[in-house]
Amino acid sequence: MYAFYSLLVYIFYTVFKEEKDALEQESEKRTASQGQVDKTAELADSPLLTVMHHLLSFLEQYSHLHQLQQQVEQYRAQLKRHRVHHHRQMKTLRSSYRQRLADKNSIIYAGSSESGGLVGVHSLVQSLSGLQGERSRLRGELRLLHSQLEEKEQDRHSRVLAFQQQIDDLKGCIEEREEELSRLRTASGATDSEKRVVCLSLENDSLKQSLSVTQGLLQQLSAIPSQSSSMLIKENESLRGRVQQLETSLQERELQLELDRERVKEPVVKYVSQTVEVESASTLKQLSKARQKNDLLAEKLSAHNQRCKHLEEHIRVSDEHSCNLQHKIAAYECEISKLREELLKEIGHLEEKKEEAVKAASSCSAEHFQSLQEQFFGLQKRLTALPPALRSMKTDYASLRSQVRNFSDFYGAAISDAKKQITAAIHEMSKANKELLEKYRKEVALRRKYHEQLVELKGNIRVLCRVKPVLKEDQHEEDQSVVVTTDPNNESALSVMNKGKGRTFELDKVFHPQATQEEVFQEIEPLVTSCIDGYHVCIFAYGQTGSGKTYTMEGSVENPGINQRALKHLFNEIEDRRDMWTYTVNVSSVEIYNEVLRDLLSKDGEKLDIKINPDGTGQLHVPGLRVTEVKGLQHIKKILAKARRNRITFGTQMNQHSSRSHALLCITVHGTDLANGSKTTGKLNLVDLAGSERVWKSGAEGERLKEAQNINRSLLALGDVIQALRGSQTHIPFRNSRLTYLLQDSLGKGNKTAMVVQVSALESNVGETLCSLKFAQKVCKVELGPAARKIESSAGQCD
Numbered sequence: 001m002y003a004f005y006s007l008l009v010y011i012f013y014t015v016f017k018e019e020k021d022a023l024e025q026e027s028e029k030r031t032a033s034q035g036q037v038d039k040t041a042e043l044a045d046s047p048l049l050t051v052m053h054h055l056l057s058f059l060e061q062y063s064h065l066h067q068l069q070q071q072v073e074q075y076r077a078q079l080k081r082h083r084v085h086h087h088r089q090m091k092t093l094r095s096s097y098r099q100r101l102a103d104k105n106s107i108i109y110a111g112s113s114e115s116g117g118l119v120g121v122h123s124l125v126q127s128l129s130g131l132q133g134e135r136s137r138l139r140g141e142l143r144l145l146h147s148q149l150e151e152k153e154q155d156r157h158s159r160v161l162a163f164q165q166q167i168d169d170l171k172g173c174i175e176e177r178e179e180e181l182s183r184l185r186t187a188s189g190a191t192d193s194e195k196r197v198v199c200l201s202l203e204n205d206s207l208k209q210s211l212s213v214t215q216g217l218l219q220q221l222s223a224i225p226s227q228s229s230s231m232l233i234k235e236n237e238s239l240r241g242r243v244q245q246l247e248t249s250l251q252e253r254e255l256q257l258e259l260d261r262e263r264v265k266e267p268v269v270k271y272v273s274q275t276v277e278v279e280s281a282s283t284l285k286q287l288s289k290a291r292q293k294n295d296l297l298a299e300k301l302s303a304h305n306q307r308c309k310h311l312e313e314h315i316r317v318s319d320e321h322s323c324n325l326q327h328k329i330a331a332y333e334c335e336i337s338k339l340r341e342e343l344l345k346e347i348g349h350l351e352e353k354k355e356e357a358v359k360a361a362s363s364c365s366a367e368h369f370q371s372l373q374e375q376f377f378g379l380q381k382r383l384t385a386l387p388p389a390l391r392s393m394k395t396d397y398a399s400l401r402s403q404v405r406n407f408s409d410f411y412g413a414a415i416s417d418a419k420k421q422i423t424a425a426i427h428e429m430s431k432a433n434k435e436l437l438e439k440y441r442k443e444v445a446l447r448r449k450y451h452e453q454l455v456e457l458k459g460n461i462r463v464l465c466r467v468k469p470v471l472k473e474d475q476h477e478e479d480q481s482v483v484v485t486t487d488p489n490n491e492s493a494l495s496v497m498n499k500g501k502g503r504t505f506e507l508d509k510v511f512h513p514q515a516t517q518e519e520v521f522q523e524i525e526p527l528v529t530s531c532i533d534g535y536h537v538c539i540f541a542y543g544q545t546g547s548g549k550t551y552t553m554e555g556s557v558e559n560p561g562i563n564q565r566a567l568k569h570l571f572n573e574i575e576d577r578r579d580m581w582t583y584t585v586n587v588s589s590v591e592i593y594n595e596v597l598r599d600l601l602s603k604d605g606e607k608l609d610i611k612i613n614p615d616g617t618g619q620l621h622v623p624g625l626r627v628t629e630v631k632g633l634q635h636i637k638k639i640l641a642k643a644r645r646n647r648i649t650f651g652t653q654m655n656q657h658s659s660r661s662h663a664l665l666c667i668t669v670h671g672t673d674l675a676n677g678s679k680t681t682g683k684l685n686l687v688d689l690a691g692s693e694r695v696w697k698s699g700a701e702g703e704r705l706k707e708a709q710n711i712n713r714s715l716l717a718l719g720d721v722i723q724a725l726r727g728s729q730t731h732i733p734f735r736n737s738r739l740t741y742l743l744q745d746s747l748g749k750g751n752k753t754a755m756v757v758q759v760s761a762l763e764s765n766v767g768e769t770l771c772s773l774k775f776a777q778k779v780c781k782v783e784l785g786p787a788a789r790k791i792e793s794s795a796g797q798c799d
């Protein structure tokens, strides 16, 4: 069994050793070839290899231990053989003694019964001498045995010492391993290898324990032979003493036998027999003593036998222990075989991986090779195609070189030709351009003429009417009927139903309720354009409160009104005329509330006054009014928003509603003709009038009444001006109100005016609607005469 284990361990040892050596050699080779630590070197340092390394060292220790165990076994077997030999010798000695004793006894008894007398004594003497010879031989044998025992004792002692030394070395080795294991445990974390190392250390501990048990057993075993040898020596000595005693007892017996024989003889010998009787009693005594001694010897023999049994029992226990040890070894071997299997599996797994990697690499390299081959063939093809292309390129290059040599001459000639052609073309172009410009000027003048004619045809004072759509918030009372209707076939007519009677008004243009801001502006647009041409234009919205005046003039952010659209249109026109005219557009905004003028573009909204310009032109002038030059659409939006804000703010500060004031946006356009330097100054007044209400109807009192009266007064003054203009009176009462005074230079004769009359379609407002429409019809009848263009030639003359 031990041989099998040792063989197995040796096989493991050699296999692991070979693998380890192979890996190390490979690692060394790669390190030497690459000059750096590669994957194998990493593998050599991997926990698996460390565990293998420890396993190998452990196997080495185990093989060493096993050798020691074998030695112990051999020694045990030797001891057993010696013990058996001694036992046999003792047995033969005992049997020979017994035999001889029996022989002596039989001789003595036979001598006493058959031969009797001196013959028996003689034979006894003979047998005694034989026994003495036998005793001396036995003594010699005992001495020999003793010397052999001493030799074996010495040999055993020396072996035990050597064994002890080996055990000490082994202990040292195990301590070193333990230290290394603890170091490895701290170096590498809690991995599988560490667990294995812990298992191995545990097994090491158990082996150490079994080793210590074996040591104890050995000590016991070493003690056993020495005890047995000393006991044998003692036994020998006692046997010697007994032999001596037996010799003396035999001598006494012989004497007793002689005396017995003498007693059996004739009466002559009676005297002698008496003597013999005396001697026979002492002999009997001796005989009984001898028997007692014999019994003692038998007892000792049985004690010796018991001792032998005890020793056998001890040997059996040690055998059991060795059997246990064998079991442990078997378990350990089983563990080793498992580890081996795992290792083999791991190696197999690694082999598989390696094969896969090799396969992948080979397939990849094959693909790469194929692609390279394809590239190579492609390149070959291109190379074969290259020479003819190269030849043609060479010829091209040669021709180009010759061309380049001739190029400077060719280039000079071409440039001079081109110059001639360009100058001719420029000449022609400038000529054509001049003609075109002339035509264009004529066209523009014609357009302006036609435009003016158109405006004049339309009338220099134009009255438009816009009907406000019925909104939800306007229907304060239920079932309010619509009394104002427009005629889809007649854009100038408007009908109003009042108390069952219908009345039709004829105006320049009537916008139905769904008319858009754009549609309204399109009607106004020619007037706005004439402002650029140097005309003074006034556009104002008239109507009762809430009829949509502010909506038409200002509009909302998403849907702007006339103000923003007019400014935008001006800028578009200016952009179109950029090549011939330059323009500057200035804007100011004022509010007239209770006959007080306020600047809507200044922060504080200071009060202003209207004066005649001191330059002697007779033009009106508002000192302190903020005039802003407008740069573009975004600027326009900002200015209009500011004016709207300030109108609301001032209204709030004064606790007034903004609808109770007239808001004016004054746009002045200065133009310069780039061709002749003549200058034009156009004016565009866009007016959002305060609501025209009947004071009695509104029921206003106090401040509200004053406010309403002021509005009515100014509107009345406007009506008076219109009336005077209509009657072509020489005096036009412009100065009757701030509003008319301010509109003087754009409302009078030679100017262009447009009034947008805002009306509500609801029955509840029919009175106000009729009033507004009557006023509108009056305005319609005004004749302003041909409009006069405010143009100043470059010499300073006015047209």
Ligand SMILES: Nc1ncnc2c1ncn2[C@@H]1O[C@H](COP(=O)(O)OP(=O)(O)OP(=O)(O)O)[C@@H](O)[C@H]1O
Pocket (backbone or CB within 6 Å): 467, 468, 469, 471, 513, 543, 544, 545, 546, 547, 548, 549, 550, 551, 552, 658, 659, 660, 689, 690, 691, 758
């Ligand atoms: N054509 C229209 N389409 C849609 N809504 C309109 C129209 N006209 C006026 N509105 C709306 O009617 C309301 C009153 O209009 P707006 O303020 O313009 O009247 P107003 O005549 O200027 O009044 P006030 O004289 O009191 O200033 C506003 O909410 C306005 O948006």
